[in-house]
Amino acid sequence: MKTILIIEDEKDLAELVAFNLEKEGYRTITAFDGTSGLEAARAHHPDLILLDLMLPGVMGMDVCKMLKKSEKMATIPIIMLTARGEEIDRVVGFEVGADDYVVKPFSTRELLLRVKAVLRRSLPDKPDGKILNIGAVTIDTARHQVEVAGEEIILTTTEFKLLLNLAERLGRVQSRDLLLKNVWGYNYVGDTRTVDTHITRLRTKLGPAGDLIRTVRGFGYKMEEQ
Known part of the structure; x- marks a missing residue:
């Protein structure tokens, strides 16, 4: 319960x-x-x-x-x-x-x-043992753990899912509306600032590695190695 x-x-x-x-x-x-x-x-x-x-x-x-x-x-x-x-x-x-x-x-x-x-x-996703390495960022999907240069970063569940969504689509631009659907699971009508504020917070927690998340002006975001 x-x-x-x-x-x-x-x-x-x-x-x-x-x-x-x-x-x-x-x-x-x-x-x-x-x-x-x-x-x-x-x-x-x-x-x-x-x-x-x-x-x-x-x-x-x-x-x-x-x-x-x-x-x-x-x-x-x-x-x-x-x-x-x-x-x-x-x-x-x-x-x-x-x-x-x-x-x-x-x-x-x-x-x-x-x-x-x-x-x-x-709810945690079913462990699949996948580990993603993008620049200094390491994402362990089974443990729901993120490290930057070997140091663990504490993320909320929403921040983790947002980062993972971008990482799994490396180099591909994700619109704000699509991120709302994939990460939040339901539609915030016209409230795409939800995504922007979470991206800002995520970048701050990642420190210099936050630069891996790129803004595509007027559309959305993508993650790519420098």
Whole structure:
């Protein structure tokens, strides 16, 4: 049974979300502020976190940053819950490590679809023992591990799948829409900034090897050896 941590200060909303998730077979844990949310994440290591942007005490963005800086919790997928629908909020959320977002007010059906999609993306692929070497980057698909010049780099599941998608199609340009379909598994209508912000974060984590990912202006990205 998958465990979902809900960090939401509106208790009625948190309880409603928990009720609907439990109806779908999930186990839920609720926290009503950032501090207790962090404590619950450390104590229970959930399969997914629903994280409100506006929280008392420690804000949602800061909670996300702290989780993603933790080696033990960095790979836990996070869906941001926000009352704001502005693009800048979505972009900042992705930049600090969120895997998806839902804008309030949201329907139960939409939230469940997002939860299922993110959990599906977080499932490890069947080990096939494939190891890809591209420049200083080594990708071990069986272990879901990435190294740059022999040093392991901690990536989220989405970042790993994005890198692998580009690496397996070395030298071939992938449009933003195609990357959304292949990596995210469902369509963000017109929201290709999702890809751009994840590419930026991925390049940063790869350091100098991030230059292996090339931007094809007006279209998308490709990975090629220098």
